[in-house]
Amino acid sequence: MKLLFFVLNKEELLEELLEAFLELNISGATILDSIGMGAIITHDIPIFAGFKNLMQGSRPANKTIITVIEDHMVEKVVREIERIVGSLNEPGNGILVVIPVEKVFGFRKPFQPEN
């Protein structure tokens, strides 16, 4: 199993991303309202206000999606994320971290397709 930690910069793509997760049989995820460090530094700390130009293209807020998936799903999920948000090698599309999971507790069973 893997923990997927995805910071989605373009919040307007959240619905499509979650729909894709459902299609991939990922039936649960936790979505957090989040803010990048750069946005806080340049907007909320007055001394760094002169560096707003460095933050061009960044957004005031983003969404962080956390979910656990089976190992064999990683490639598929990453491909789908990139199809929706664009290449993760391009700045501004998002940040994805995939971490090995030792154990999980409290999960319900994934949705089973109906026959």
Place this chain on the structure above:
Amino acid sequence: MKLIDVLKPEYIKYPLENQTKVEVIQELIDLLGRQGVIPEKQAILDAVLEREKIMTTGVGNGVAIPHCKHPDCADFAIALGIHPEGVDFQSIDNQPAQIIFLLVGPEDQPGLHIRLLSRISRIISKEETRNRLLQLTNPESIYRFFKEEEAKFFEINA
């Protein structure tokens, strides 16, 4: 790299003699100008005042950190002036600024510029530190004070 590498005793002034924000910034620019650190004083003043238009660098608690990037600056330099009575800096807490740092640096090193600003801000953020600094009345002792305070921090990557 450390703050102390770019803040020299010759760049420290006690007390600042002027009474307005622009004059005090000018006084610190003159100090660096006399040391041959900055090329064109008027251009630096313009750049510092341009930065002030975005948001005041009077960060509160009696501290102001006016700064600018300028293509003619070959290197970073920090000047520090103490104004015992305080000068109106339109600070975010409306308190007069007594401890005023001027940071100037090249345009193409924004990362290091941010790290230096951050380091100044962290050193001076404690009330107890500010109070001890405000007891000092000559550049040499103020320089030594910063050297000792900064020794508590890690080196900044240049």
